[in-house]
Amino acid sequence: MNENPGKETRPLDKLYPEKRGLNTRRGMLAVGLISALFIGLAGIGAWLIAPLFFEQFQQVIEPPASLEEVAEQYPELAGILLDPQLDSAYKDIFIAYEEGGPKRALELARRYGLVDQNNDLRLTLELDTNDSAGLVQQLEATGIKITAVSDNLVDIAIPLSLIEQAIESGEPGKIFAPIQDLEHIIHIRLPRKGIRQVSNSGGESLPVISADEWQGLGFTGKGIKIGVLDLGFDKYRDLIGEELPEKVTARSFISGVELDQTGEPHGTAVAEVIYDIAPEAELFFAAYSTDAEQRLAVDWLVSQDVNIISHSVRSIYGPMDGSGDEAKLVERTVAKNVLWVNCAGNDAETHYWGVFVDENGDGFHEFRDGDQFMSFNPVGRVRMALNWDAWDRGDQDYDLILYDRNKNKIVSSENIQNDLGDDAAEFIEYGFSDEGPYYIAFFARRITRPGIFNFFIYEGENLEYKTPEYSITSPADSEGSLSVGATYWSDDVLESYSSLGPTLDGRIKPDISAPTGVNSVTYGEPFYGTSASAPHVSAAAALVWQAHPEFSPQMVIDFLQERAVDLGPEGEDNSFGAGRLWLGEVAEGELAPLPATPTQHANPTQTPMAAASPTPLSTETRVPTLSVSPTPLPDIDTGSSSTLMLVLGLVACVAFPGVVGLSGIGFLGYLSYLNYREVLSSYHRLPAVPQPGMGKRADEPAQESMTAGRGCPRCGTKNRSKARFCRYCGVEFRFAAALEAGWTECQNCGKYIHPGSRYCRHCGRRTR
Known part of the structure; x- marks a missing residue:
């Protein structure tokens, strides 16, 4: 009851402000959802960034199937696939036929550059003799074109009509039957183009x-x-x-x-x-x-x-x-x-030299820091050659494999090197339709010692591990x-x-x-x-x-x-x-006498200049290239390219989630601060409870006796009228009106609870 009828008091719902903003359940739920969002963003960021930096360390390459394994898969091609005389590029054509039919086989042949402008399949026959007259007559009798004969080399062209006949018969191996049965042929290989x-x-x-x-x-x-x-x-x-x-x-x-x-x-x-x-x-x-x-x-x-x-x-x-x-x-x-x-060549930036390294024992060469791939960007039709230091000995066998940007195998050169006179080399020619990147790998098929690689690529840019020396x-x-x-x-x-x-x-x-x-x-x-x-x-x-x-x-x-x-x-x-x-x-x-009429060619392209000095010209605008000593072999660069990527990857994977996470923590802290201010302001907004004597004239003396005071709403003890707290239980009289209105005290934290509340708004303890 208001003891001061001359002073209007606030309604009960104003004595303790209604919960609002972040103080509500919805507000706290929103805070939780925002927290989960930040944590999720941090996790997604780490998941997306990590593969970009660690892909080369996580990639596992499946060793390529051997020709024996492929022959088991296609027994009808076993004679061709296991023929050491035939270049592996032609074997790929037959495999493409088995997997995708004639259209796929011809498409691959064109990508390999095996088909000329006359739609003839081009091959070079390498003989063990310089006397090729009899062999040439036998080939011409089968309808095969002879395009060039020099010493022990014979260039031939198989007309597309003969190829189609062999394909339509269901026995594509017949294409090479007239050739394989002839004497003196030691290799059937790709024509080597300048x-x-x-x-x-x-x-x-x-x-x-x-x-x-x-x-x-x-x-x-x-x-x-x-x-x-x-x-x-x-x-x-x-x-x-x-x-x-x-x-x-x-x-x-x-x-x-x-x-x-x-x-x-x-x-x-x-x-x-x-x-x-x-x-x-x-x-x-x-x-x-x-x-x-x-x-x-x-x-x-x-x-x-x-x-x-x-x-x-x-x-x-x-x-x-x-x-x-x-x-x-x-x-x-x-x-x-x-x-x-x-x-001399334009290959200083498109060449790799190195010794075979295989620390994990899977057969693939590791270019640097365990990386088994070497990337490049093709420019149209690319030619690449892997040479190693076993020329004409045939006692070391490596394969050259080409992968797409997803590390899926595209093509490979897997010639068989197992005899004296075999070239210690693999060669790929392939037409690309985009700029990549693509990847190269070297695989040891059969070796007894680490080989020394000498790799070149033509019409390939940005070779990842280039070696200018020995180019x-x-x-x-x-x-x-x-x-x-x-x-x-x-x-x-x-x-x-x-x-x-x-x-x-x-x-x-x-x-x-x-x-x-x-x-x-x-x-x-x-x-x-x-x-x-x-x-x-x-x-x-x-x-x-x-x-x-x-x-x-x-x-x-x-x-x-x-x-x-x-x-x-x-x-x-x-x-x-x-x-x-x-x-x-x-x-x-x-000195020679000047001709009577000096020869001058029309429209000379030269701009007249002063006679050259025998001293080097100015080098102000370009940076000189250092020369290389001829004696020592170049050390394989164990530079920090991959290490740098590893460090950057760690920084990115830690920094990005860290920044997002700290931002989330800071945001939650800010929300908590706003909530704290809301609680404080709610207490400050509580109205003072009218006290006895308020509303009287200023010259009217206040009553100081205990009987003039009012009883404590909690324990009933009589207190002086000017007392702020109950002298027995300590309750603050500013909340007296609230207590009289039915507010109760939480048994856990001692805070006051709104009438009808099932939970304490301060500590969350259930009240009933």
């Missing part, structure tokens, strides 16, 4: 090598014959009389294809460089595609009495120690008094080849792609370097690559030979190397060779 050395990206080089000074004194290559050996000469007819001489002698050794209809203008661009430097040299063009055709082309050039062969093509398949087939071809040619100039290709590895590296024309910096030595038998290569980046009418843009550097040396050699007709090929090489501008470490090295090409000043004994 690879051009061009990168398109500019400059003028005559003054850089002092060729302009030599031309001014009448040395233009007159009387010297240069053979350009290349993969194609498209557009050459359009440049006759302008960027090429009025007369060239040309011949194609590619079956059924003219040398200017190959789809490849590379040889024309090479000839254009030669003509700029040696405009009066006589040029001979020879086009080829396979190694058998290459031998025929070389024989023809030698028969034309060429003095120099300029070859800006290389092979990534071979021992790379000067003992391979192409290297031997160079040796035979040089022995006929011919100077062979070859590009010299064939036939630049030949002792008889004058091998040429690439330096940028304006500052003498070694191009990052230029292949480095030494050869695998420890010899210094390249022998010399020359400018690249010259203007090219053929390409319509600057001509980059060691392909552009090699013809500089070929043409410069023609000028030297004109001045010194008594020189032998080796004397011409010595002349060029002695005058080269030494770059990198002092002396010859495996980056620049003897240095950058520089003809130097014409000596008094070399």
Whole structure:
């Protein structure tokens, strides 16, 4: 009851404010749900991030099935699959036929590059004899086309009609039946195709090598014959009389294809460089595609009495120690008094060298820190070759396997190496439709010791574990080849792609370097690559030979190397060779009378420049590439690439959930703080209970006797009227009205409970 009728009191529901906001059950439920959300986000983040960093450590590769196991699965193909003579690429075609039918088989054959523009299946037969006349007659009698014959190599083409007949008969193995039964065939393999050395990206080089000074004194290559050996000469007819001489002698050794209809203008661009430097040299063009055709082309050039062969093509398949087939071809040619100039290769950034490592014993090579995959990004049709140090011995057998971005096997090369004379190499050619990434793996099928790998990839970028050293290709590895590296024309910096030595038998290569980046009418843009550097040396050699007709090929090489501008470490090295090409000043004994009418080719691409100095050019704008010592083998880099990924993975997997989790904790703390403030404010908002004497006049004396006071609503004890607490039980009189209204005290925490509540709002204890 209100003892002060003159003072209006608040309603009972205002004495203790109603629960609201976070103080309600719904509020606390919302807090719980938000907490669960943060915890869930942290867990999901860790689950998503971890695979990105630890995939390479968690990936388990299934060893590829052996040919014996595949033969058990397809017993009708056992004779083909277990034939050591047949290249594994052709075996894959038969397996594709069994799994997906004729359409799948032909599609795979085209992806492998086994089918030519005439829809013929191309093969190379390797014989144990150079006498192939009888064998050729037998093959032609079966309807098989003979496209090239050179020494012990026979290129053949099986018409698509014969393939379809064999497929429709349900016995695709009949395709090779006429071949396998013939004598003298030791291998049925892929035709080995040359690879051009061009990168398109500019400059003028005559003054850089002092060729302009030599031309001014009448040395233009007159009387010297240069053979350009290349993969194609498209557009050459359009440049006759302008960027090429009025007369060239040309011949194609590619079956059924003219040398200017190959789809490849590379040889024309090479000839254009030669003509700029040696405009009066006589040029001979020879086009080829396979190694058998290459031998025929070389024989023809030698028969034309060429003095120099300029070859800006290389092979990534071979021992790379000067003992391979192409290297031997160079040796035979040089022995006929011919100077062979070859590009060193553009493989410094697309090459891997390493010793076989298999710490977990599953047969797969571990490139670095346990990683069994090496990634790359393809650019269209890719060729890759895995070579190792057991050439011609046949006592070590490795496989080359290609995987997609999900680490699923796409194709593999699994040739059988088990006999003397077997190539210690695997080769894959495959057409890609996207940029990947894709992955490469090496698998030890049968080994007795750790092998040394020499892996190359053509038209593949961003090779994960590249090794610039030992990236010299064939036939630049030949002792008889004058091998040429690439330096940028304006500052003498070694191009990052230029292949480095030494050869695998420890010899210094390249022998010399020359400018690249010259203007090219053929390409319509600057001509980059060691392909552009090699013809500089070929043409410069023609000028030297004109001045010194008594020189032998080796004397011409010595002349060029002695005058080269030494770059990198002092002396010859495996980056620049003897240095950058520089003809130097014409000596008094070399002077020749100026021709009555100096030969000038129309529309010269050169911009007049001052005569070059024999000292290195400025290197202000480019960073030099360090050379490599020729003697020690390069250590396999055990750098921190994978370790860094591991550290980043740990940081990411801990940091991300940690940040999210701490954010959640902070948010919950903030909510708790708001809740605490709400509780405090609710207490502060409780109205004071009207006390006896309130509402009287100020001059009216207060009664201080116990009888004038009021009894405690809890225990009934009489207290003074001004007392704030009960002198017996200690209750605060400000809650007196609440107690009178039926509020009760919690037996657990001592707080007051609203009438009718089943639970204490402070401690949660059940009240009844």
